[in-house]
């Protein structure tokens with residue numbers, strides 16, 4: 001209808017120029033009085049309602065009119081605003097006018113100032129020691145500069161991607177650098193942090209096996225040593241032509257109330273399995289020292305006067321070799337790693353089927369409460385993990401280490417091995433027999449030395465864990481538990497393959 005009127009007016013009155021037109025009925029209306037434009041260049045359209053012709057104009061050169069005058073059909077006014085490179089906003093005006101009848105309407109146009117935006121993904125890059133290329137997506141609405149102050153990094157810049165190339169890292173230290181993406185003009189910058197792993201040092205470790213004087217010794221590359229003094233069935237022998245003689249209760253230098261020649265059945269096999277499982281799980285070797293002659297000839301878990309028979313010159317050489325070997329290994333571990341752990345493996349025939357963990361505390365002492373054990377330092381000092389109480393990296397207390405959630409007994413239970421002391425069996429109980437640790441444990445531990453760096457624990461395996469069919473499983477569980485325990489408390493990192 002409006003169009004028709006306009007057309008009629010145009011035809012009948014020839015635009016708005018005929019004098020008999022009532023000027024007060026003429027109008028030019030806009031659908032809006034103002035337009036707010038973003039800083040980017042954009043086209044805008046405003047609706048126009050008019051019953052007379054009009055001309056649009058602007059004095060602002062950043063506004064470019066597409067529609068400059070009315071046509072019989074026109075119902076809108078279109079224009080484009082230029083990109084605002086300034087960070088200041090600006091205001092402009094479009095005047096829509098019929099000059100003849102002095103009908104004027106205005107459209108104000110304001111445009112926001114330029115806002116620089118910079119989005120970078122990712123915000124950090126990690127390269128392996130081999131180096132290579134990684135891309136960074138850069139979304140910026142301005143020209144940016146890239147700066148890298150590291151000779152091992154270079155880059156290539158394309159429209160929205162920064163390709164960063166890292167050379168291989170030949171050093172045994174991790175390295176880091178920063179990529180700065182910035183614009184001085186707009187005072188804007190972002191940093192991408194780049195790190196590169198150290199060259200992996202493949203430790204070449206030739207494990208030595210030394211079998212001498214009935215002692216089998218293997219070197220290791222982690223600070224754990226397994227000792228098995230009572231597992232050999234080898235019945236006799238000689239060293240340099242001197243025969244080993246049998247031990248009896250009566251031919252020892254010193255009377256031993258707990259004299260024994262009993263074999264700890266399959267503890268040598270178990271120890272060998274532990275050794276190989278350990279390597280399979282970690283790629284690392286523990287140290288091992290195993291007796292290769294029966295306890296009938298030498299008891300390596302007794303002091304010399306109780307372990308070696310009178311006139312047993314060759315027997316004494318076995319005892320000396322065994323202990324010199326542990327002492328040397330302990331020395332090597334503490335100097336290389338600053339810490340170490342000895343696990344002395346035995347077998348017991350007690351009726352309760354559980355591993356008896358010996359820390360040199362008697363069962364009466366283990367009957368004390370946690371509070372009692374913690375409050376009197378003499379128990380810590382007596383124990384074979386005395387040094388660990390001070391040294392353990394999370395600062396767990398003596399009771400926690402001995403039979404709490406972070407004890408070896410706890411870790412055994414996680415792998416289906418019953419043991420005492422442990423969270424579920426804090427003490428063996430006064431009526432039950434219990435081995436609390438022998439000569440080896442007490443000799444190589446750090447008792448009486450809270451600054452001590454070496455710990456020793458005796459492990460007495462029950463007969464069920466040593467049945468042939470269970471041996472592999474026992475070894476697997478022991479290694480898993482020892483690795484968890486070691487990882488929790490010690491500083492040396494032992495890798496795990498799983």
Ligand SMILES: [Zn+2]
Nearest residue numbers: 230264346347
């Ligand atoms: Zn034993």
